[in-house]
Amino acid sequence: MIKTSVASLDNNDPLREVASQFHKPEGVIYLDGNSLGLMPHCVAKRIETVTREQWGNDLIASWNKHHWIDLSRNVGDKIASLLGADYGQVACCDSISINLFKVLCAALSINSERKKILSTEDNFPTDLYMVQGLEALLGHHRCELVMVEEGQLAEAVDEDTAAVLVTEVNFRTGNIVDIAGLTQVVHKHGALVIVDLAHSAGVLPIALDKHQIDFAVGCTYKYLNAGPGAPGFVYASKRHHEKLVQPLFGWMGHANGFAFSPLYSPAQDINQMLVGTPPVISLSAVDAALDIYDGLSLDTIRNKSKQLTNVFLELLKASNASKELTCISPLDAERRGSQLSFEFEHAYALCQALIEVGVIADFRAPNFIRFGVSPLYTHFHELAEAVEKINDILVYKTYLASRFQTRNKVT
Numbered sequence: 301m302i303k304t305s306v307a308s309l310d311n312n313d314p315l316r317e318v319a320s321q322f323h324k325p326e327g328v329i330y331l332d333g334n335s336l337g338l339m340p341h342c343v344a345k346r347i348e349t350v351t352r353e354q355w356g357n358d359l360i361a362s363w364n365k366h367h368w369i370d371l372s373r374n375v376g377d378k379i380a381s382l383l384g385a386d387y388g389q390v391a392c393c394d395s396i397s398i399n400l401f402k403v404l405c406a407a408l409s410i411n412s413e414r415k416k417i418l419s420t421e422d423n424f425p426t427d428l429y430m431v432q433g434l435e436a437l438l439g440h441h442r443c444e445l446v447m448v449e450e451g452q453l454a455e456a457v458d459e460d461t462a463a464v465l466v467t468e469v470n471f472r473t474g475n476i477v478d479i480a481g482l483t484q485v486v487h488k489h490g491a492l493v494i495v496d497l498a499h500s501a502g503v504l505p506i507a508l509d510k511h512q513i514d515f516a517v518g519c520t521y522k523y524l525n526a527g528p529g530a531p532g533f534v535y536a537s538k539r540h541h542e543k544l545v546q547p548l549f550g551w552m553g554h555a556n557g558f559a560f561s562p563l564y565s566p567a568q569d570i571n572q573m574l575v576g577t578p579p580v581i582s583l584s585a586v587d588a589a590l591d592i593y594d595g596l597s598l599d600t601i602r603n604k605s606k607q608l609t610n611v612f613l614e615l616l617k618a619s620n621a622s623k624e625l626t627c628i629s630p631l632d633a634e635r636r637g638s639q640l641s642f643e644f645e646h647a648y649a650l651c652q653a654l655i656e657v658g659v660i661a662d663f664r665a666p667n668f669i670r671f672g673v674s675p676l677y678t679h680f681h682e683l684a685e686a687v688e689k690i691n692d693i694l695v696y697k698t699y700l701a702s703r704f705q706t707r708n709k710v711t
């Protein structure tokens with residue numbers, strides 16, 4: 301019964317063929333695309349070209365000949381089309397952490413009379429750490445991190461709030477924050493909004509311009525499949541380009557870097573977010589990975605994502621597993637991103653036991669197991685197989701074996 305219904309879901313899946321553009325290791329069901337997306341074949345091919353032909357043969361001429369120098373901007377524009385942003389507002393560079401430093405400083409420079417950065421206790425730690433670093437650098441009279449619960453952001457904004465730093469999709473629970481509604485409240489108080497799109501970009505329709513978001517950051521190695529450590533992106537609304545200051549004055553952000561002037565003068569456009577020499581190889585990987593989105597609609601992607609998490613939940617409910625795993629994600633698909641997370645006392649060991657049978661999920665401290673689904677390459681039948689394996693491990697308590705108890709450095 302279940303087998304036939306997942307088969308028909310796969311047959312009717314408008315994105316079914318997209319999976320063939322990715323390398324899937326034999327015998328693996330990959331439910332961790334929200335940590336590191338699968339490798340697209342076109343990325344491997346592009347890296348081959350960039351290294352052998354561009355770097356190998358054309359060497360330094362490639363900065364002009366192959367437009368390496370414009371990659372951050374051009375790739376940024378490609379990302380912009382996934383974010384509901386007009387061209388010229390997104391740059392692909394650095395990591396989320398570094399980009400957060402820049403936009404936090406930019407927000408504090410625009411709202412220089414205010415010091416509070418409001419965020420949530422369960423935001424991704426690096427987001428909170430970057431604010432704490434700024435506090436240490438500037439002093440508490442210039443920057444103060446205030447943390448509240450996710451549902452309390454809107455009511456906590458006040459006239460001393462410089463910016464609200466919010467992650468749209470909670471990395472642990474998958475809960476979606478209503479960015480549009482929150483931004484209206486934040487702007488009423490004269491504060492700015494910085495949105496982290498780490499778990500949104502590529503799986504959720506996003507409308508940064510329409511909702512008047514001030515700044516946004518995100519990465520490309522999760523749902524955008526650009527590979528480990530590929531550069532992130534930063535969005536700064538055009539409204540702010542003239543008056544913002546981001547203090548990482550690097551030559552790539554200079555109005556005319558190749559004049560080699562001893563004095564810094566920032567570019568007046570999104571280029572002012574750039575700092576140093578771009579990582580051309582991984583930036584080219586982002587460029588190639590984004591081509592997979594050509595002709596695909598984010599609404600279709602989002603619909604499949606909701607269907608995938610719904611089916612996964614239903615299958616778990618129909619098995620014994622739901623008695624042991626407590627779902628911490630919203631039960632309404634509209635309110636969650638492309639993942640399901642569960643609390644389970646032996647979450648780490650369960651995760652390890654699943655890896656042994658070819659199901660890759662991930663563990664998040666202290667005792668959560670997180671299953672990410674990627675509408676671009678997850679098939680419905682894979683979910684049915686994964687649930688069977690999860691159920692077996694729970695029934696036979698395989699996770700209690702000692703080999704599943706030792707923790708690796710990266711969990």
Ligand SMILES: *Cc1c(COP(=O)(O)O)cnc(C)c1O
Pocket residue numbers: 395396397398424426427467471496498499519532
């Ligand atoms: C993955 C993730 C990060 C990672 O930041 P990096 O600087 O790219 O390592 C940051 N924030 C959120 C919400 C994330 O999910």
